[in-house]
Amino acid sequence: MNFITMLEQISSGMLNTILIFFLTLIFSLPLGWIIAFGRMSKNKILSSITGFIISVLRGTPLMLQLMVVFYGPYFLFKLPITNWRFPAIIVGFSINYAAYFAEIYRSGISAIPVGQYEAAHILGFNKVQTFFKIILPQVVRIILPAVTNEVITLVKDTSLAFTLSYMEMFTITKQIASTQTTLMPFAIAGLFYYIFNLLVSFIMRKLEKKLNYY
Amino acid sequence: MSEEKLFLEMNNIKKSFGDLEVLKDISLSVHGGEVLSIIGPSGSGKSTLLRIATMLETMDSGSIKYMGKEAVHVENGSLHYAKPHELREIKKNFGLVFQSFNLFPHMSVMRNLIDAPIHVQKRDKEEVISEAKELLKKMGLEDKEAYYPSQLSGGQQQRVAIARALALKPNVLFFDEPTSALDPELTGEVLKVIKGLAEEKMTMVIVTHEMSFAKNISDRIIFMDKGVIAVEGNPDEVFNSDNIRMQEFLGKLKHE
Ligand SMILES: Nc1ncnc2c1ncn2[C@@H]1O[C@H](COP(=O)(O)OP(=O)(O)OP(=O)(O)O)[C@@H](O)[C@H]1O
Numbered sequence: 446m447n448f449i450t451m452l453e454q455i456s457s458g459m460l461n462t463i464l465i466f467f468l469t470l471i472f473s474l475p476l477g478w479i480i481a482f483g484r485m486s487k488n489k490i491l492s493s494i495t496g497f498i499i500s501v502l503r504g505t506p507l508m509l510q511l512m513v514v515f516y517g518p519y520f521l522f523k524l525p526i527t528n529w530r531f532p533a534i535i536v537g538f539s540i541n542y543a544a545y546f547a548e549i550y551r552s553g554i555s556a557i558p559v560g561q562y563e564a565a566h567i568l569g570f571n572k573v574q575t576f577f578k579i580i581l582p583q584v585v586r587i588i589l590p591a592v593t594n595e596v597i598t599l600v601k602d603t604s605l606a607f608t609l610s611y612m613e614m615f616t617i618t619k620q621i622a623s624t625q626t627t628l629m630p631f632a633i634a635g636l637f638y639y640i641f642n643l644l645v646s647f648i649m650r651k652l653e654k655k656l657n658y659y
Numbered sequence: 660m661s662e663e664k665l666f667l668e669m670n671n672i673k674k675s676f677g678d679l680e681v682l683k684d685i686s687l688s689v690h691g692g693e694v695l696s697i698i699g700p701s702g703s704g705k706s707t708l709l710r711i712a713t714m715l716e717t718m719d720s721g722s723i724k725y726m727g728k729e730a731v732h733v734e735n736g737s738l739h740y741a742k743p744h745e746l747r748e749i750k751k752n753f754g755l756v757f758q759s760f761n762l763f764p765h766m767s768v769m770r771n772l773i774d775a776p777i778h779v780q781k782r783d784k785e786e787v788i789s790e791a792k793e794l795l796k797k798m799g800l801e802d803k804e805a806y807y808p809s810q811l812s813g814g815q816q817q818r819v820a821i822a823r824a825l826a827l828k829p830n831v832l833f834f835d836e837p838t839s840a841l842d843p844e845l846t847g848e849v850l851k852v853i854k855g856l857a858e859e860k861m862t863m864v865i866v867t868h869e870m871s872f873a874k875n876i877s878d879r880i881i882f883m884d885k886g887v888i889a890v891e892g893n894p895d896e897v898f899n900s901d902n903i904r905m906q907e908f909l910g911k912l913k914h915e
């Protein structure tokens with residue numbers, strides 16, 4: 446196999462990697478808010494259940510969670526899993542990352558002084574207005590560095606999709622490497638991940654600068 | 660507006676935090692155009708009283724009326740609020756200036772002033788902006804509308820906070836130690852602004868440790884001690900009171 450074919454095959458996997466990356470972010474960033482609200486709920490039962498779920502999601506390997514999500518429907522309910530591979534990856538990644546984002550959101554919210562809520566209340570803002578106008582913009586700025594860290598980890602974690610033999614970049618890379626007995630594919634893949642993350646950090650730093658207006 | 664009109668009536672307010680009885684049956688009323696100062700030692704319940712008046716804190720018993728309309732009362736140990744739409748109207752009657760300003764750091768000075776009038780009171784944006792400019796001018800901050808709170812001194816921030824409260828045109832404005840978070844050289848500019856409001860007959864309730872200021876601008880002063888109103892009257896009456904706690908309090912201040 447020549448270098449160009451190798452590159453072509455690996456790049457085709459890159460598209461799937463990027464797809465996992467974006468779909469995971471699209472689902473986990475909002476889902477994280479729902480989990481965070483559950484965790485911060487005044488309802489003791491809801492908040493402890495959510496707390497437990499978060500700790501399990503953060504305390505067990507993502508690889509294991511992917512397995513459970515993929516094989517669970519069959520083992521538990523005898524459901525067919527033929528077209529389930531890709532959705533299972535997205536579900537597994539999204540839930541796992543949502544748990545991490547939830548904790549980040551929660552720490553951001555608890556960093557907002559109670560005086561901000563009181564001022565908003567006295568001025569007559571309702572709860573929804575207070576959250577979106579007063580609290581959220583401040584939280585976003587506080588949590589952005591922590592979110593950036595997670596996003597960079599996600600770029601690398603997409604390679605875990607290989608455990609479900611999904612044809613993303615790392616799975617393909619491994620296949621080529623073992624049939625061709627060369628390290629070259631790993632070097633190419635490594636470079637891809639590295640450039641991807643350079644781009645991600647560049648964009649996030651731009652965003653942080655933009656939010657540093659006050 | 661008749662100056663006789665009762666703007667605020669608080670009756671038989673009681674409040675405990677756990678075993679600590681912070682307010683023991685307090686009643687007070689504020690008339691239109693009146694400046695009422697509340698003084699007293701630390702922990703006597705002044706902030707708690709303001710927080711109950713502005714409904715940031717609940718009470719254990721008593722009732723609160725604004726402009727003759729009941730906002731909340733306690734019956735059989737539970738709070739009964741006015742109907743939501745009435746309560747919303749009643750809450751428009753008052754504003755509060757905090758010790759720590761509590762400006763919104765992510766909004767410019769202008770947006771701090773206009774956001775609530777536009778989005779809560781649904782008033783015309785152009786009109787709100789031009790009124791906000793007037794207010795900033797009155798506060799001596801006409802050149803600061805595009806600044807963010809973090810770019811201002813404490814005294815400037817507190818004046819923005821006062822302007823923000825005034826932008827909603829409240830009938831009564833509460834202040835909880837508006838200058839105690841400020842460096843001494845910055846308190847003057849804030850006190851001057853409040854004095855200006857007093858001269859315009861703005862109805863105000865001011866918790867303060869600035870005795871000469873209280874003496875100077877108040878129509879009436881309340882001295883609170885251990886959860887009760889120990890002395891009440893015009894500045895002369897209060898400062899010349901022979902109440903022992905009051906004298907101790909003034910004595911301590913002199914020695915500071
Ligand atoms: N949320 C709360 N929970 C428990 N105790 C409280 C709470 N708020 C106030 N207290 C207590 O109630 C008492 C009265 O407090 P308050 O803040 O009203 O006093 P203050 O007269 O405003 O004092 P200062 O001059 O220091 O501001 C204090 O002993 C305080 O510790």
Ligand SMILES: [Mg+2]
Nearest residue numbers: 705706707836
């Ligand atoms: Mg206080």
